[in-house]
Amino acid sequence: MDALVAQLQMQYRNYTVSLYQQGFLDDQFTELKKLQDDASPDFVAEVLSLFFEDCVKLIGNMARALDQTGTVDFSQVGASVHQLKGSSSSVGAKRVKGLCVTFKEYCEANNYEGCVRCLQQVDIEYKALQTKLQDMFNLEKQIIQAGGKVPQVDIN
């Protein structure tokens, strides 16, 4: 049904553009899409899935490091933040990366409250991105199921 496909494609375009406009994604995500093709049609979804696993693990590390009764080892927290900053940068998770920059500064300043706040925010933010991307991938599936092709979305 061409009308359905066209409608879904438009929905997909608008949704994708909004994710960039709202700062969830940056052009590194676009770069990842370039690496996806018919031979590896799920590459982006798979990398993002690994990224989210990374988030769970690293945030867990940060939480444990911040949960010490007594002295907090801020360098240990910072090490996990550094790793999260790196992987979020590599997948285009713009908001998560931005938070990590702030978080890293708090670690370097040994600012406990700042770190705890950032930890909470980073947790919220990666989950929000996860939900948004799930919606986006679902739209892709719907388009394909309706017999259409997922359009290339031009961000600028």
Add this chain to the structure above:
Amino acid sequence: MAKDGGVSCLRSSEMLNVGIGGMEPPPLDLDEVHVLAVDDSLVDRIVIERLLRITSCKVTAVDSGWRALEFLGLDNDKASDEFDKLKVDMIITDYCMPGMTGYELLKKIKESSSFRQVPVVIMSSENVLTRIDRCLEEGAEDFLLKPVKLADVKRLRSCLTGDVKLSNGNKRKLPEDSVSVDTSLPPPPPPLSLTLSTDSSDSSPPLSPVEVFSSPLSSPEDDDDVLTSSPEGSPMSEESPIRRQKMASPGLD
């Protein structure tokens, strides 16, 4: 398993324990570029591996400098002639890694007689000029700012085609005994000034890499931290055990 002809680029029989079972050996392509990628981040490893494979490189991805040295056979002092057969055309490594940094790995590679000619590219998320200078002074071929983009890898790849063509490596931009250091490097660094050659039928290093899918490099209790794949294969098949990197004490900068 070793390809017909008995030649193998892999250093020891224990690495060949995993049967390729069912996979056809890829067509022999002596001009195929083999890149060793080193990064402690799993996400980054997957991305760089894909970037390289999409530009027609064979890739071996490892999660640490130690694994890289182990793969190259530089992890012990024994002189090993068999490593002469290991065809690695480029090494691309992250700078910040726990244990051994990319810089330390670079030094070790440049100290080895078998691999000092291999171009080493450093990747880093931080654009620190002193870091860049230090790496170039130590003989790094190039320095990429993360996140790495397809254009970066394509540029490296096109320069490599010129290098691989000559087995004695005298087409390298940096001569063996002197390193030119450009201290005014703008990020990203300027392209390598190698002539691109469209003629790829010259003699080349004798062996083609054997495809090995994830297999334990050493003791069984270690995770599978090595991912080797060919340009045609998909890295994300259900069979390939993509393992998480171990959390080690970080050595930042």
